[in-house]
Each structure stands twice: as C-alpha cells, then as structure tokens.
Amino acid sequence: MIRRVWREDFRIIGYYTGLVTIGVGLLMLVPMVTSLVFREWASALDFAISAALTLLVGYVLVLISRTKSTPGLTHAMVIAAGSWLVAMVLSGVPYMLSGHSESFLDACFDTMSGYTTTGIFLLQDLDHISQGLNMWRHLLTYVGGQGIVVLALTFLIGSTGGAFKIMVGEGKEEKLEPNVRHIAVLIWRISLIYLGVGTVALGLIAIANGIKPSLAFFHGAYVFMSAWSTGGFAPYSQNMLYYHSSAMEIASMVFFILGSFNFALHYAIWSGNRREILRNVEIVSFTITVLTTFSLVCLALMQRGVYPDAVALFRRGFFQLVSGHTTTGQSNIYARTFVREWGPLGMLATTIAMAIGASAASTGGGFKGLRMGIIVKGIATDIRKLLSPERAVVTGHYHHLHDNTLTDSVVKGAAVIVVLYVLIYVVGAVVGMAYGYPMVDAFFESVSAGSNTGLSCGVTQASMPTLLKIVYMLEMWMGRLEFLSVFTLFGFIATSFRSMRVRKAAV
Amino acid sequence: MEERTRTKRTTSFRRDLLGMLTEVAFVGSLIGLGFLISWLFFMGR
Numbered sequence: 001m002i003r004r005v006w007r008e009d010f011r012i013i014g015y016y017t018g019l020v021t022i023g024v025g026l027l028m029l030v031p032m033v034t035s036l037v038f039r040e041w042a043s044a045l046d047f048a049i050s051a052a053l054t055l056l057v058g059y060v061l062v063l064i065s066r067t068k069s070t071p072g073l074t075h076a077m078v079i080a081a082g083s084w085l086v087a088m089v090l091s092g093v094p095y096m097l098s099g100h101s102e103s104f105l106d107a108c109f110d111t112m113s114g115y116t117t118t119g120i121f122l123l124q125d126l127d128h129i130s131q132g133l134n135m136w137r138h139l140l141t142y143v144g145g146q147g148i149v150v151l152a153l154t155f156l157i158g159s160t161g162g163a164f165k166i167m168v169g170e171g172k173e174e175k176l177e178p179n180v181r182h183i184a185v186l187i188w189r190i191s192l193i194y195l196g197v198g199t200v201a202l203g204l205i206a207i208a209n210g211i212k213p214s215l216a217f218f219h220g221a222y223v224f225m226s227a228w229s230t231g232g233f234a235p236y237s238q239n240m241l242y243y244h245s246s247a248m249e250i251a252s253m254v255f256f257i258l259g260s261f262n263f264a265l266h267y268a269i270w271s272g273n274r275r276e277i278l279r280n281v282e283i284v285s286f287t288i289t290v291l292t293t294f295s296l297v298c299l300a301l302m303q304r305g306v307y308p309d310a311v312a313l314f315r316r317g318f319f320q321l322v323s324g325h326t327t328t329g330q331s332n333i334y335a336r337t338f339v340r341e342w343g344p345l346g347m348l349a350t351t352i353a354m355a356i357g358a359s360a361a362s363t364g365g366g367f368k369g370l371r372m373g374i375i376v377k378g379i380a381t382d383i384r385k386l387l388s389p390e391r392a393v394v395t396g397h398y399h400h401l402h403d404n405t406l407t408d409s410v411v412k413g414a415a416v417i418v419v420l421y422v423l424i425y426v427v428g429a430v431v432g433m434a435y436g437y438p439m440v441d442a443f444f445e446s447v448s449a450g451s452n453t454g455l456s457c458g459v460t461q462a463s464m465p466t467l468l469k470i471v472y473m474l475e476m477w478m479g480r481l482e483f484l485s486v487f488t489l490f491g492f493i494a495t496s497f498r499s500m501r502v503r504k505a506a507v
Numbered sequence: 508m509e510e511r512t513r514t515k516r517t518t519s520f521r522r523d524l525l526g527m528l529t530e531v532a533f534v535g536s537l538i539g540l541g542f543l544i545s546w547l548f549f550m551g552r
Contacts, residue, residue, distance in 0.1 A: 193523065193527070194527075197527070250538065253534075253538060254531060254534050254535070254538070257534045257537065257538075258530055258531070258534060261530070266526070266530070269526045269529055269530060270522060270523055270526030270527075271522070271526075272522055272525075272526075274525065274526065274529045277529060277530065277533050278533075283533075287537060290537065290541075291540060291541075291544065294541055294544055295544060295548075298544060298545060298548040299548070302548050302549075302552065309549065310542070310545045310546040310548070310549040311545075313545040313548065313549065314541060314542045314545035314546075317545065318538070318541040318542070318545065322541070
C-alpha cells in the first residue's frame with residue numbers, strides 16, 4: 001500500500017497509461033480505413049483528427065513519464081482504472097465530431113458502455129450513422145471485452161514485470177500461463193479464431209436474408225463482435241429485431257453464450273481437457289440459473305398469454321433471458337415490451353439473470369457464476385457442518401479447472417464482491433426512483449448498467465436526467481473492473497492530495 | 508525438422524477444432540434444453 005505518493009509513482013502510472021492511450025489511438029485507424037473504403041470522407045476526417053489527438057496525448061504521457069520501474073500492485077490497479085477513464089474520454093471525440101451525440105457526456109456514456117461491453121446508448125439517429133462510426137462502436141465493445149490493457153500488453157508493453165497485476169486490475173485474474181504476454185496472446189488467439197468463424201457464419205446468414213454481399217460481412221463482423229464480447233450493440237436501432245431472422249438470432253446466441261465463458265475454460269477445453277465443460281462450477285451454476293430463470297420467464301409469459309406458441313416463446317423469451325444472463329443485451333423485442341407485455345415477474349426473472357451474469361475472467365459482467373457457485377457451495381458446506389457430529393471435519397470442494405478446497409477466505413472474498421454489486425444495483429435503482437421511474441423499471445435498468453448487460457426497458461434515453469447518466473456510467477465502470485481497481489484509484493487520488501498538503505506544510 | 512513442425516501444426520489445428528466443436532455442442536444442447544422447457548410449458552397449459 002502507498003502511504004505517500006512520490007513523483008516516481010506518477011511516472012509509472014503515466015507511462016503505462018500513455019502506452020494504453022497509444023493503443024487506443026492506433027485502434028482508431030481501423031474505423032478510419034472503414035470510412036475510406038465506404039467513401040465517407042467526413043467520417044474518415046473525424047477519425048483522423050481523433051487518432052492524431054489520442055496518439056499525441058499518449059505520446060506526451062509516455063515522453064514526460066518515461067521510466068524503467070515496474071508497477072507494483074497499487075500502480076497496476078490505478079493504471080487499469082485510469083486507462084479506462086482516459087480511453088473513454090478520448091474515444092468519445094469521434095462520436096462528438098460525428099454530430100450524433102447531443103453532448104460530450106452522452107458521447108462518453110456511449111464509449112463507457114462500449115468498453116465495458118454494456119450496450120445501452122444515447123447516440124441519436126443510429127440508423128444513419130457512418131459505417132466508420134458503426135465499426136468504431138463495435139470495435140470498442142470487442143476490445144473492451146478482451147480488456148484494453150490486454151490489448152496494450154500484447155502489442156505495446158515490452159517488459160512483462162508487473163503486467164499481470166495490471167490485468168488483475170482489469171478483472172482478468174486467471175493465470176493461464178506463467179508469462180503474462182502469453183496469456184494476452186492466448187486470449188486474442190481464441191477471440192480472433194472465433195471472429196473469423198463468426199463473421200463468415202453470420203455474414204452468410206445476412207446474405208441469405210437479402211443483405212448485399214458487400215455489406216453482409218460487415219454486418220456479420222458487427223453482430224459477432226457485439227455477441228462475443230457480450231456487448232449488445234447492433235448496427236441499427238432495432239437491434240436484432242432488424243434482421244427478422246431466427247437463424248441470425250440462434251447463431252448470435254451461440255456466440256454470446258461462448259463469449260460469456262471464462263477464458264481459462266476456453267483454454268482448458270482447447271488444450272484437450274474437454275470434460276472440463278461438464279464439471280466446471282461456473283458452467284454448472286450458469287446452466288442451473290439459466291434454466292431456473294427461464295422457467296420463471298415462461299411462467300410469466302404464459303400467465304399473460306404473450307406468445308401464441310412454443311416457438312415464439314422460445315425465440316423471444318429464451319433469447320432475451322440468455323442475452324440478459326450472459327450480460328450481452330442484444331434484443332429481439334422492443335424496449336417497452338418488457339414493461340407492457342412481460343410484466344413484473346418476467347422483468348424480475350430477467351433482472352435476477354442479469355445480476356448473476358456471466359463467468360469470471362470472461363467478456364461478461366455481473367456477480368459471475370464462479371462466485372455464485374462458491375457461495376452456494378459455502379452455504380451447503382456450512383449446513384453439512386451443522387448436521388455432522390461436532391468432532392467431524394467437514395470441508396467443501398468446488399471444481400474450477402481442478403479440484404479446489406473451499407476455505408472461509410474464498411467464500412468471504414466472493415461474498416464481498418457480490419455485496420458490492422448489490423450495493424451499486426441498489427444505488428442506481430434508488431436514484432432512478434428518486435427521478436420518478438417505477439421501482440421495477442429503475443431496478444431493471446440499474447442492474448442492466450451495473451452488470452454490463454445493456455438490456456433496456458426504456459429508461460436510458462438522451463433526455464434522461466444528467467445525474468442518472470453519471471450514476472449509470474459509474475456503475476458500468478465499477479461493475480466491469482470489479483471495484484478493487486476503482487477503489488484503489490480513489491485511494492490514490494486521496495493520498496496524492498494528502499501528500500501535497502504534507503509537502504506544502506513542510507515548506 | 509519440417510515434418511515435425513507440420514505434425515505439431517496439424518495436432519494444434521485438430522485440438523483447436525475439437526475444442527471449438529465441444530463448446531458449440533454444449534451450447535447447442537443448452538439451447539435445445541431451452542426449447543424443451545418452452546415446449547413443456549405449452550404442453551402443460
């Protein structure tokens with residue numbers, strides 16, 4: 001822990017944040033090229049200006065804080081949380097220049113939603129934005145899913161000392177390989193192979209649905225990036241409803257369920273340990289909670305007679321529920337359908353699914369299946385202890401990659417993070433209710449933001465109160481980084497001010 | 508040497524493909540279970 005902040009601390013943080021910023025600037029070249037391909041000159045210029053600005057900021061940061069020191073845990077946490085804020089602000093510049101955002105706050109809301117793979121947005125006239133901006137939105141969500149620090153680690157950061165700590169700060173705490181750069185490369189390898197397969201599969205479905213071949217593969221790439229990163233964006237305002245295609249919905253569903261899996265699980269299965277998929281505590285927990293919450297959704301929709309047959313119930317109900325549970329947020333119904341047709345029980349079941357969320361060290365958000373599994377196993381072990389003779393030694397176990405012993409500290413660690421998630425869900429909902437939104441709607445939208453899902457029941461709009469926008473942005477940021485790095489950043493800022501005061505007093 | 512590299516690459520490709528197919532098969536089964544639940548709710552109406 002840092003008791004006083006020294007110039008070297010700022011240097012380390014500035015240097016690594018600068019590298020991440022350069023990574024973001026280089027990334028802006030992709031939408032710029034997309035705009036050039038589609039002859040969108042104004043949009044290409046927007047991205048050229050934004051890339052130049054971002055690269056300049058990154059370069060200046062690296063130049064003024066050049067250091068050879070390796071980051072400690074506190075630095076790593078601050079770099080992770082700070083990089084996401086810097087990336088959010090600079091990535092909002094093309095949004096603002098496009099004229100489709102009503103304010104810079106709205107632009108930052110959208111980039112925060114993109115990076116955190118949430119999927120709610122305030123962009124205006126989405127159906128008429130440039131292909132370049134559409135590429136940027138989906139790229140943000142794709143890169144955010146893998147982790148922007150992971151991106152920088154793969155391509156920019158030469159020294160890997162301390163780098164694993166930065167990844168932990170970004171919520172990717174699984175150590176798959178001893179070398180952190182190998183972990184980052186591994187994450188990208190799996191993601192890029194699926195990107196190729198997904199783009200071709202979804203592109204072919206788009207062609208079969210009558211979309212021009214020149215555009216179909218872009219749609220394929222957009223929908224894949226949104227699904228795999230459990231982001232929830234789509235090229236048009238009607239989201240998946242635009243395609244009116246069950247094939248597109250099922251293919252997308254396959255990719256977002258896959259995207260919600262732990263990267264360590266992908267690695268284990270791809271390394272030949274294929275039985276892991278049936279034994280892993282996260283997958284068992286995910287399967288049970290998906291089927292339970294979907295049964296509740298079915299009950300709600302059957303009571304209200306919303307859908308005429310099993311196929312319609314499955315197509316709308318299961319897609320929406322799994323989209324919520326994997327914290328994707330893609331939608332094949334209108335936002336207000338939740339309120340008008342699904343009713344409180346349907347919305348409650350979806351809210352529970354969103355709150356639980358995806359797997360740890362995945363692209364998804366929420367409590368995470370691993371923590372749910374650990375807590376449930378912890379409760380079961382405690383009950384077994386109570387029922388056993390006093391002298392009996394009762395220990396719990398859970399299977400995640402290998403058999404693990406359930407210790408009190410593991411259960412406590414999981415419970416603390418779950419409590420923090422509940423806290424941000426409640427705070428967001430209370431602020432929503434204070435602005436007059438009904439309780440069910442306020443909770444639905446708050447949990448959607450905090451768990452980085454992105455399903456909306458109609459609360460998120462450009463006209464919503466500014467404070468609510470800021471609260472949702474904080475929820476998205478904290479939820480994605482799983483609190484610790486954000487709290488460390490706040491602590492670091494407070495310590496910096498205290499150190500400044502101490503120095504002034506000494507002078 | 509070249510032969511060994513080629514064999515290694517083929518093994519790696521096969522492993523990746525089998526891994527991907529395992530994952531897709533699992534997800535397919537989960538989606539199938541979802542359809543079964545919808546169908547059972549309609550049958551039990």
